[in-house]
Structures are given as structure tokens and as C-alpha cells.
Amino acid sequence: MADAVEVVIGLEVHVELKTESKIFCACSTRFGSPPNTQVCPICLGHPGTLPVLNLKALELAVRAALALNCKVARYTKFDRKNYFYPDLPKGYQISQYDAPLAEHGWLEFRVDGRMRTARIRRVHLEEDAGKLMHDEVTGETLVDFNRCGVPLIEVVTEPDLRSPREARAFMEELRAVLQYAEVSDCRMQEGSLRCDANISLRPRGATDLGTKAEIKNLNSFRALEKALEYEVARQTRALERGERLVLETRGWDEGRQVTVPLRTKEEAHDYRYFPEPDLVPMTLDPEWVEQIRRSLPELPSQRMARFQAEYGLPAYDAGVIVASRRLADFFEECVRHYPHPKTVSNWVMGQVLGYLNSRGLEPEELNFEPERLAELLRMVDEGVISVSVAREVFEEAVSTGKSPRALVEEKGLEQLSDTGALAAVVRQVIEEHPSPVRDYRRGKVKALGFLMGQVMKKTAGKANPQLARRLLEEALATEREETP
Amino acid sequence: MAVSPEEVRHVAWLARLRLTAHEERLFSEQLSNILAHVAKLQELDVEGIEPTFHVLKTLSNVYRPDEVRSWPELREVVQAAPQQRDGLFAVPRVLPEGEDEVSAKNEKDG
Structure with a gap:
């Protein structure tokens, strides 16, 4: 890539919080249970039900925000993010919009021996969605809502990452911090840590951002780095050809090691956020927040x-x-x-x-x-x-x-460190191999290696090598003096 | 504060409502009137007044402890859906979007 171009990357990371029960109902959050065995009228969005916030989820989210050096809000509330997709039975996701839990943080990480810092724009609480499977035979979409309502935090960075390696190093540090703070297991293979990346290129020195692509389905550190490397190459090529990049969502295809454009509905981003009327707002006691800060490891x-x-x-x-x-x-x-x-x-x-x-x-x-x-x-x-x-x-x-x-x-793996026993083996080896012994005495030092090998062979590799070498050298030296 | 029939059509689509051309015109007019009425609030001087995020001013911080309780009528709750297959809810095929399209493809390739 030409040095005249700068890579600009920002990440949106979803992290499942380590609670026993879901964020707004008492269903278990256990991973890997049979489909739809951890559901109830609340997380299935039945009419007439009301969500109540799990205090542990709020506490873990505050812990995460403090570990990421964020300023925790005094006043925060939930909003509805409206969209129709069968992974959300209510027709909206309970999330946070204009009064997020925490903002203005930063995370320091090491890449190639250098320290770098990325700013954290915000950390907010929301509920996870269900899991969709597409049945190719019947053409139906099948839904498992066990994951629906599991508490999540979304961590959004500023566009401060400057290479795919930096993005990976940041994610690795983020995972380590969240694991240390005990807010999440961060198991990428189980989806408890998931990442989308926004990436664009711009002339070095420019301050405006170029046209970005949003990359989804990055479910390992390797996938994150590889997908971003692919995007840098793809966008560089396009710009060199004088093509205009389009704002788009792309997915990482692990099998082919390429990013591919994803079909997204134009209206998908018209979420019509409004305050969640079913949940009361939260006023966070600064003393409680301080207590959590002090309890960070x-x-x-x-x-x-x-x-x-x-x-x-x-x-x-x-x-x-x-x-x-x-x-x-x-x-x-x-x-x-x-x-x-x-x-x-x-x-x-x-x-x-x-x-x-x-x-x-x-x-x-x-x-x-x-x-x-x-x-x-x-x-x-x-x-x-x-x-x-x-x-x-x-x-x-x-x-x-x-x-x-x-x-x-x-x-019986103990080393043979018995000087008497080892000396006997050494004697035997010297007797059995007169030719290398002669070579060694004539100054061919290399012959000692062969003789050492024989000692090891006779002791099935158990001879203490330092002792064996010493005994061998001593025996060869003494006998040389004896030979006229 | 006019809401055009095009905006009505867009909002109706987002809400998955099917409106006739007559309804689009009717609601365009009614919504415009409602917004104009509410717009009167804009005349108030709110300088120095904290924004209201929630109408329940006195009630906040309502929580539940992190305790698991299985729903006793699990079968009924799942069977309330019009269609199921092996314990999964079956819905009309959706256009795969986001991770689902790629993972479905990976599964096929792999």
C-alpha cells in the first residue's frame, strides 16, 4: 500500500455479560441448551408483559465502562430501536440511544512493541437477539430465542485504529480487560464477544473520513485482521483505478477469505428510536459507581x-x-x-x-x-x-x-546420575568402539559426540548428560596418558 | 409541519401497514394537523430547563435480582406460535442479512 494513504478503522463490539439470568426476565443465560428452553412471555414479547432490569447486568456494564476509563452517566435510560426481523419477537430491541450508560473512555494497547491508545466513544446496555437458521430444504427460517434477552454491552470506539494489526491488538486487549474485570467470558467461538469493523481510506494528513465499508461476521481475531487486510487491498485497488467507493455492509467469507457485499435493506437504519416506556430511567449513585471502581482488580x-x-x-x-x-x-x-x-x-x-x-x-x-x-x-x-x-x-x-x-x-524416568554405574557404561563404550576412541585421541574432537551418543543409547537416554560427558572426557584423557 | 403522502407511505412501510391512496392522503392531512397543534409547544421558552427524558419523574431505579426462574408453562408458551419445527419457531423465509448469509454460505462450503 502506498504511504500516501492512511487506513482508518473503528470497531463496534458486542459483549455478553456474565449474568445468570437475562437482562429483563428470569430466564437462564446458559449457552448451548436445546432451542427455546430458556424463554418466557417477557423475552418472547407477549403482549401485556413488562420487563424489569437485572441489577447485576447494570453493575457489570458499569464495571466494564470503568475498566475502559469511561465517564459513567449520572442519568441514563433505555430506548426502543425499532425494526422488523424475526430474531426480535417484539419488533424492537431495547437499547440505549441518546443517554448511554458511559462515554469518553480510552484503552491503551501494545502493537509491535509500541503503546497505542484508542478512544472509546460509548458503552451502552442492550438485549441480545435470537438466533436464526435458514432451512434450505423447506425454505423456512427457524428461530431459537434462548439468546434473546441475554444482556449485552456495545462498546463503540472512535475511528482511531490505523491498521488491521492495530485493530486486532485492540480487540485482544479489550478481551483481556473484560476478562480481568470479570464482566464477560469473552468466548468468541460461542459468540459472547462479537465485532463489526468500519474501515475507510484517506490521503495521509486529511481529516475527513473516506467512504467506509462496515464489515460483519468477524468471529475470531484472525478473521478480524484478515478481513481488514482484504478490505485495505480492495479499497486501495478501487481508489487507484479511480473508482468511487460506495457506503456498504460487507461480510467476511471465511471459506474464500474475501469480504462480500451483503444485501441490506435501505430502510434498515431508520430505527425510529424513542424512550422505552416500559422501563423507568436509572439514576446512578456516584458512591455506588465509586464502590464498583474500587472493586476492580x-x-x-x-x-x-x-x-x-x-x-x-x-x-x-x-x-x-x-x-x-x-x-x-x-x-x-x-x-x-x-x-x-x-x-x-x-x-x-x-x-x-x-x-x-x-x-x-x-x-x-x-x-x-x-x-x-x-x-x-x-x-x-x-x-x-x-x-x-x-x-x-x-x-x-x-x-x-x-x-x-x-x-x-x-x-523409571530418573536420570542415571550414579557415577559408579555411569563410569561402567563409559568403560564399556570405550572398549566397544576402538576406532572413534583412536580418532578422538588423535585430536578429532567430533568423535566425542558419537561416543556420547553410544552412552545415551546404552542408558536408554537416561544418563545425566553433563555427568556422562565429564566421565567420558576423563576416561579418554586418562587412558591416553597410559598409552605410550 | 406538513407530512407529505410520501412520508406517510414510508412510515407505513416501516410499520408494515398497507394503506390505500385515500388513506395516505387522509393521514397526511390528519398527521399534519396533529403536528401543527403540538408545535405550539415550540413557542415556550425552555431556556435553562433540563430536558425531560422520561415522564415518570419520581420513579427510577427499579431492579430485579439476578436469579434464574424457569417459566413453568414453557410448552404452552412455545406452542402459542402458529408454526414450530423441532422446538424452533418457523417463520416465512427472511432475506438473509448480516452474519446469517455468510454463515449459511460457510456451512454449505465447509
């Missing part, structure tokens, strides 16, 4: 700074580990039992993350106690097992749930 950026200062971790390590609260907790607990932070960090980033990634698991799904990792690392330090055996033991301990020490004993 250490957030990822603060924790990252502390990991660097307190444990001496490089910025890279600290960034990778604090990205997940569970992983950072795991790291700290492990360091408590085994006070060598850099070694623990290497294992967390290498073995632990490697294991999770290879199985497509989230850190929350890790079934392994930090004490166990400490136990394993101590066995390496004590010379009981080698690092490579430790890696194997880790894999087995994580998948079987057995303790590393028990596994080592059960399988």
Missing part, C-alpha cells in the same frame, strides 16, 4: 508493568502471559513455589501455551496445577530428570492428570 496493563518490575520478565514475556488472566495467575502461583520467574515464563509460553494451542483449548480449560509445574522444574534442577524428559512428563501429566513425580517414578 489489577488490569492487564498494570499487571504487565508489575511482572516486568517484580519478576524481571522481558516485555514480550509479560505481554504474552498477562493476555490471559488464568495464565497470569498460573504463572504467579508457580513462581511462588519455584522462585525462578524466567524459567517459569519460558515453560508457560513454550510448553503450557503449546499444549493449549495444539488442542485448541483456552487457558481456562487447563487442567494442571501450578504446583505440579513447580515440582517438575525442581526435579530438573535436582538432576532427577533431564529437560527433554521433563517436557515429555509435562505432556503426560497434563493429559492424564497424574503428578509429575509419580509419573517419573512409575516409568
Whole structure:
């Protein structure tokens, strides 16, 4: 892309709040239940029913807004967003329009080692819609309302992101902050964190925004980055050809790795918002808001700074580990039992993350106690097992749930560190391989590697490598002196 | 404060109402009269007065605790819909919009 062009991206993020019940009724919010088993006359929009706000949803939304450095409103209210679509049985969504819960926030995030800040325009509360499935055979549309009425916050950024990488880094930081603040599980694969992106190009230095495209269906960090990269290329090409871009909604087609225009009705944006008469407004007590602010835990950026200062971790390590609260907790607990932070960090980033990634698991799904990792690392330090055996033991301990020490004993994986026993093996190897021994004595140092290999082979890889090497070198040196 | 027949037609479409040409003209006239009547409020001096967001001035902060309660007549409530299929509400096909179109396509391709 030419340097003369600037990419401008803003995000609209929907986040499901971690409540037990829905925002305006007592139905469960559990994910994955059989269709329409968590519904009632209120979330199905039956006439004569009245919604009542779930206080926990309001509290979590305030928590999220404070974690995103927003100014929380003193006075806020709900509005109706009117449109006909079968995912909303009422014919409108209860949302917030001109008096949102919170505004004017910001979020700092790291991209390629640099700190960047994106402003948050607003955070508001609303209800989620149902799920539609299209039956290709009967031509019918089928609706599941279990998700309808699950509390959501919508987080809208200012158009402050300048590249697809920045958009991704922002989303990753946003997820980490919301997970730390315990407002949402943020499971993109379950739809509890969803993102639309607005993207346009403009000549560098210009202040007006170019014609934007709104990209929907971005249900992974990868999809977000790939779709935006595709859009930058598509819009750049169009502008270079002198074409005029049109304001449009496009969707990311994961299979073909392209964005495609979506059919949208022209009137779709004519929502005719008006104040929701069925719900009373909210006046937020500043003291209550302050209480929530004080109850916020250490957030990822603060924790990252502390990991660097307190444990001496490089910025890279600290960034990778604090990205997940569970992983950072795991790291700290492990360091408590085994006070060598850099070694623990290497294992967390290498073995632990490697294991999770290879199985497509989230850190929350890790079934392994930090004490166990400490136990394993101590066995390496004590010379009981080698690092490579430790890696194997880790894999087995994580998948079987057995303790590393028990596994080592059960399988007889202890290193051979008995000098007498190892010396005997060394003698045997020297006797059996006179030719490499001669080579070594004539100064071919490389022959030592072969002899070491033989020692390892005879001990089934269990020889303590440092000890074996020392014994081998000593034996070869002594015998050279004996040979005339 | 005139509401043109075109605006009436547009609003009627948004509300999924089918009006005859006669009704469009009739409502255009009536709506114009109503708006003109209400417009009298514009003459009031509201300088320095806080906007009213909600007519219930004294009532606010009505909440319920976050407690799950299943609806006891779940079957009846679902069966109240004119058409169902395997526990799902069946509705006339809608033009796929937004995520649904792409996900339907992905499922087919995948």
C-alpha cells in the first residue's frame, strides 16, 4: 500500500455479560441448551408483559465502562430501536440511544512493541437477539430465542485504529480487560464477544473520513485482521483505478477469505428510536459507581508493568502471559513455589501455551496445577530428570492428570546420575568402539559426540548428560596418558 | 409541519401497514394537523430547563435480582406460535442479512 494513504478503522463490539439470568426476565443465560428452553412471555414479547432490569447486568456494564476509563452517566435510560426481523419477537430491541450508560473512555494497547491508545466513544446496555437458521430444504427460517434477552454491552470506539494489526491488538486487549474485570467470558467461538469493523481510506494528513465499508461476521481475531487486510487491498485497488467507493455492509467469507457485499435493506437504519416506556430511567449513585471502581482488580496493563518490575520478565514475556488472566495467575502461583520467574515464563509460553494451542483449548480449560509445574522444574534442577524428559512428563501429566513425580517414578524416568554405574557404561563404550576412541585421541574432537551418543543409547537416554560427558572426557584423557 | 403522502407511505412501510391512496392522503392531512397543534409547544421558552427524558419523574431505579426462574408453562408458551419445527419457531423465509448469509454460505462450503 502506498504511504500516501492512511487506513482508518473503528470497531463496534458486542459483549455478553456474565449474568445468570437475562437482562429483563428470569430466564437462564446458559449457552448451548436445546432451542427455546430458556424463554418466557417477557423475552418472547407477549403482549401485556413488562420487563424489569437485572441489577447485576447494570453493575457489570458499569464495571466494564470503568475498566475502559469511561465517564459513567449520572442519568441514563433505555430506548426502543425499532425494526422488523424475526430474531426480535417484539419488533424492537431495547437499547440505549441518546443517554448511554458511559462515554469518553480510552484503552491503551501494545502493537509491535509500541503503546497505542484508542478512544472509546460509548458503552451502552442492550438485549441480545435470537438466533436464526435458514432451512434450505423447506425454505423456512427457524428461530431459537434462548439468546434473546441475554444482556449485552456495545462498546463503540472512535475511528482511531490505523491498521488491521492495530485493530486486532485492540480487540485482544479489550478481551483481556473484560476478562480481568470479570464482566464477560469473552468466548468468541460461542459468540459472547462479537465485532463489526468500519474501515475507510484517506490521503495521509486529511481529516475527513473516506467512504467506509462496515464489515460483519468477524468471529475470531484472525478473521478480524484478515478481513481488514482484504478490505485495505480492495479499497486501495478501487481508489487507484479511480473508482468511487460506495457506503456498504460487507461480510467476511471465511471459506474464500474475501469480504462480500451483503444485501441490506435501505430502510434498515431508520430505527425510529424513542424512550422505552416500559422501563423507568436509572439514576446512578456516584458512591455506588465509586464502590464498583474500587472493586476492580489489577488490569492487564498494570499487571504487565508489575511482572516486568517484580519478576524481571522481558516485555514480550509479560505481554504474552498477562493476555490471559488464568495464565497470569498460573504463572504467579508457580513462581511462588519455584522462585525462578524466567524459567517459569519460558515453560508457560513454550510448553503450557503449546499444549493449549495444539488442542485448541483456552487457558481456562487447563487442567494442571501450578504446583505440579513447580515440582517438575525442581526435579530438573535436582538432576532427577533431564529437560527433554521433563517436557515429555509435562505432556503426560497434563493429559492424564497424574503428578509429575509419580509419573517419573512409575516409568523409571530418573536420570542415571550414579557415577559408579555411569563410569561402567563409559568403560564399556570405550572398549566397544576402538576406532572413534583412536580418532578422538588423535585430536578429532567430533568423535566425542558419537561416543556420547553410544552412552545415551546404552542408558536408554537416561544418563545425566553433563555427568556422562565429564566421565567420558576423563576416561579418554586418562587412558591416553597410559598409552605410550 | 406538513407530512407529505410520501412520508406517510414510508412510515407505513416501516410499520408494515398497507394503506390505500385515500388513506395516505387522509393521514397526511390528519398527521399534519396533529403536528401543527403540538408545535405550539415550540413557542415556550425552555431556556435553562433540563430536558425531560422520561415522564415518570419520581420513579427510577427499579431492579430485579439476578436469579434464574424457569417459566413453568414453557410448552404452552412455545406452542402459542402458529408454526414450530423441532422446538424452533418457523417463520416465512427472511432475506438473509448480516452474519446469517455468510454463515449459511460457510456451512454449505465447509
